[in-house]
Every structure is written in structure tokens, then in C-alpha cells.
Amino acid sequence: MFKFLENLVDPYVDYPENDVPPPKLWPFLRDYSKPFKMVFWLTALMSIIVAGVEIGLIFYMGRVVDLLGGEPAQVWADHGYEFIAIALFILILRPMLQVLDVALLNNAILPNFGTLIRWRAHKHVLRQSVGWFENDFAGRIANRIMQTPPAAGEVIFQVFDAISFSLAYLIGAAILLSTSDVRLLLPLLGWFVLYGFLIRWTVKRVGPASQAASDARSTVTGRVVDAYSNIHSVKMFAHHARELDYAKDAIEKTRQTFQREMRIFTIMDVMLVTLNGLLIVGVVGWAIALWMQGEMSVGIVAAATALTLRLNAMTGWIMWALTSFFRQLGVVAEGMETIAQPITLIDTQNAKGLEMADGRIELKALTHHYGRQSGGLDAVDLMIEPGQKIGLIGRSGAGKSTLVKLLLRFYDPEAGKILIDGQSITDVTQDSLRLNIGMVQQDSSLLHRSVRDNLLYGRPDATEDQMIAAAKQAEAHDFILDLQDPEGRKGYDAQVGERGVKLSGGQRQRVTLARVILKNAPILLLDEATSALDSEVEAAIQDTLYGMMEGKTVIAIAHRLSTIAKMDRILVLDQGKIVEDGTHDALLASGGLYADFWARQSGGFLKTEDVA
DSSP: OHHHHHTSSOTTOOOOOOSSOOSSHHHHHHHHHGGGHHHHHHHHHHHHHHHHHHHHHHHHHHHHHHHTTSOHHHHHHHHHHHHHHHHHIIIIIHHHHHHHHHHIIIIIIHHHHHHHHHHHHHHHHHTSOHHHHHTSOHHHHHHHHHHHHHHHHHHHHHIIIIIHHHHHHHHHHHHHHHHHOGGGHHHHHHHHHHHHHHHHHHHHHHHHHHHHHHHHHHHHHHHHHHHHHTHHHHHHTTOHHHHHHHHHHHHHHHHHHHHHHHHHHHHHHHHHHHHHHHHHHHHHHHHHHHHHTTSSOHHHHHHHHHHHHHHHHHHHHHHHHHHHHHHHHHHHHHHHHHHTSOOOSOOOTTOBOOOOSSOOEEEEEEEEOTTSSSSSEEEEEEEEOTTOEEEEEESTTSSHHHHHHHHTTSSOOSEEEEEETTEEGGGBOHHHHHHTEEEEOSSOOOOSSBHHHHHHTSOTTOOHHHHHHHHHHTTOHHHHHTOBOTTOOBGGGSBOOGGGTTSOHHHHHHHHHHHHHHHOOSEEEEESTTTTSOHHHHHHHHHHHHHHHTTSEEEEEOSBGGGTTTSSEEEEEETTEEEEEEOHHHHHHHTSHHHHHHHHOBTTBOOOOOOO
């Protein structure tokens, strides 16, 4: 039975991806709930049936009280089969109904609903642009991805476990009280109106308070993860106390928002106890008064009393369920601030795969300033012929990294276009574009996985021999064989730690180089590819780098000018424009910026730092 129910809905079922998810809460939840439509209806029906059974049993106990007023033998003779039938119903059919109701909720819905939301939310967020990730804490994004699914699951749980059950119970109670004596309905209706006002007062305050508390918790997570991710900087600058203060501000805000939320629940509890007192006195007192006047049987009084006491016990649960429902809605709403953001950098509707021919790159009036008035690129025109090796230099903010990011389509340019073999990169799929570009970055961070996983990231279908050959070419094979992680995994199976922290900077760089060698893409981008290597290893790997470049179109950003002196062309960027273009010798002879950089650098290193 479990397997059947657990497989009623596939959380990974194909669905039409929406670049602009619904920005409002209920349409958002409804969109995610589509695969569960039939299961939801069945669960709601079962919840109503279970509530009806509970009410029926309470009133049947009232009937039993009235029947027991007669002679035992005669009561058994007249109603024995009835008692047996009710007993069998309670022992067999009622548990079956209850099991089906609970199993639909606990086994068919909750595990799959949370999984579906987490899977789709992660899939949606992964499609966001690099720029989108650069504008938020990774910890806060991850926290929202993790906390939204259980919150949404709790919303669904409360809908079927509490809200639909309690509504059916209240309606059933009203019907049965009115059929016993319509006058018993009056105190119940009066109580229900006051109870509705209390619910409205509570809900109106719980939602915003919960969203504020959830947002505060996400801020704490973001700040804590930021400190942990940059623990080397924290320790190096001895800012332990500073980070504690930074986190304490967020933690204190979380405490204060939670305090405000809990005040609402305390007031609610006090009002609820008062209202329930009115309910008990009103219904039971009136029933006793009617019995004393001979207008009501003892059984009806007993049933009305049992029903009222049951409602008294339920109201706290219902109120808590409702507040939990709206509190979790607040968490979902806060999570939507991340997972419901539209995808702004998308493939065009009829985008095709990039068809690589020669590897010619053309920039036409390329402009990008990140929405600012300065920085980035300004109307750059450039033709890079197939197989040409280009060195790119310039001061900080000149636009070097911007050019590379635009070429990878991490951003769309504000004006102009980039063509590869005559195809605009905005008209081809992003995946096909990036599959044809290999890049070695200055920040050679790795995935928190094994060395093998990191290398095969460049080419998942590569053989073991091809992977090892790439590692040898990058001068990485020997040190990889000596690796061992705390769990005893060795060599290529050793874990490298978060962002590759267990390796030295030079080791990370060589693994990154090996990964790009294995990828063997026709276009190669190098951003200070040897910056983390010591002189001896750099000298040994220079031949490897030039070997990697053979037959490829190459753009290499460098501060150490000696690493690009042999390039076919060297471009000098300044204030977003190409101000010099030529060979090393030609640029030295012209006496311009390049010659000035060359003359002023020490050991071939240009003392500028790129933040463009």
C-alpha cells in the first residue's frame, strides 16, 4: 500500500518551465500543485468523511444513553444487531477510513509535494544568470530553497488535516444540533461568529509577523554562511569579534521578530479560553435547561455535552493549525522572493545550438556598463580571426573581465552584439555557447567533490586514460596521487573540500587547467591562468599552455605581461575602449600605454587589479 500511495505523484514529472513564475502566493502554490490535483480532491473528501464519522459517533453515544433507559434484556433483543453492526464499523471500517485519510496525506502528498517544490525551485534558481547570484548571499538563497518546501508542505498538511476536517466538523455539529433542537444552534452560532473574529484578528497579524521572522532567519543564515565561506579572511584579519557582532545584529533582530510573533499567540490563547467557556455554558447550560423542562432527552443532553467538549478541545488545535497555516504561508512568501524571481537572461524562442566552424569572434559596437554611467565597455569593435591568440591588458576597471563575461553570455550587452562564426550569441542556446568555450579563471575554485568529479566536469564522458593524460599535461598527476582526505580516500577519489580549500592555490589552478585541457573547447579564455603558480611550476606549464592554444581562438587576460608577449596580438583596454592593438614589438615601438606598462612593471608584472 505504501509503495502505491508514494508513487501516485512523480515529483520529477516533466513540466513546462516558466521564465516568469506567478508573483503572488496563491497562483504560485496552485502552479506547483497541478500534479496533485486529483490526490488533493480525494484527500479533502476523506477528511470530510472522517469528520462526519466522528460527529456521528458522538450522537450515536447519545442514542445509546437513551436506549439504556429500558430493560437490559429488551434493549438487547430490540437493538443487539444494531450494537454489533456499530461495533464492527468502529473496529473495522472506521480504522480503514482513518488509515486511508492519513496515508493519503502522509505518504502520497507530503514527501512528494516538498520534493517537487525543492526540485523545481532549485532547477529554476540554477537557470538564473551569474549577475543574479552576484547580487545575493549564497547562504540566503540556499536557505530559502531549503525552508520553502517544508513550509509549503505544512500549509497543505494543515489544509487537509485541520482546516477541511474542522470545517466539516463544525458544519456537521451545527446540522446535528439543529436536528435535535434548533435552539441549541443559537449559542453555537454566536460562539462561531466571535471565534471567526478572533481568527481574523490572529491571521491578520500572524502572516506579516511570520514573514518578518522568516526573513530575519534568512539574513542570519546568509551572514553566518558568509563568515564560514570566508573563514580564511576572518582568521587572517583577526576579525572574530567583528563577525560575532555582525551576526549578533541579525540574531537579535530574529529574536525580536519572534517575540512579536509569540505575543500574538499568547493573546489568542487568552481570548480562546474565554470564548470556549461561553460555548460550554451556552450549549450545555441550555441543553440542561431544556431537559429540566421536559423538552429534551438525557441522550441528547449527553451528546450535546460531548460534542461541545470535543469542540472545546478542538478549538485550540484549530486555531494553532490556522496560525501555523498562515505562519508557513509567510515562510513561503519570503521564499518566493528568491525562487519566484523571473529569469531575465534566457534563450530566444527559436534558439539553436552554436555551429562551430572556424572560431572567428566579432564584436560590433559592444557596450555594457552594468547600468552605471562608467566602467565596462563602450562601443567596442573587434575582429579575432580563427586560431588567433589575443592578449588583453588594461588598468583596473578598463573592461577586460566585462568582455569575457559578455562573451560567455553571463550578461546580455546593453548595446551591440557578439558574433561567433557569424552567429549572434544571443540567438544560440547558452549551453551550446559555453560548451564551446574553455576558461581558466584567476579564482580557481573547485566543487566540494572528488578530484575525479572536478576533472570530469570538463568532459563527463572522458575515459580514465584521457582524464589522467590531461592531469599529466597540467603537471597535476603526481600531486594528485599523493592526496588523501580525512575519510581515507586517496588520489583521484580524494575530496578537495569546499571551493577546493584542501588544495594549495597552485594545486587548484593545475586541476582547473587539467579540466579545461580535458574539455578541449575550440575557444579558450585565460584570466590570469598562471597567477597562483610558483615560478618553477609556471615555467614548466608554459609549454602546456601554448600546447592548449594550438588550433584554438584564444583570449588571455594578463597582468604579468611576459605571459602574453608571444601572443599574435595584444589589445590594450582603457576606459572601456581598445586604445592599442598590435604585437608586443610593435606596441613597444609605438611608445604608448603598453610600452609604459612594460617599462614600469617589475619582473613582468603589471600592478593593476581588475574589477571590471
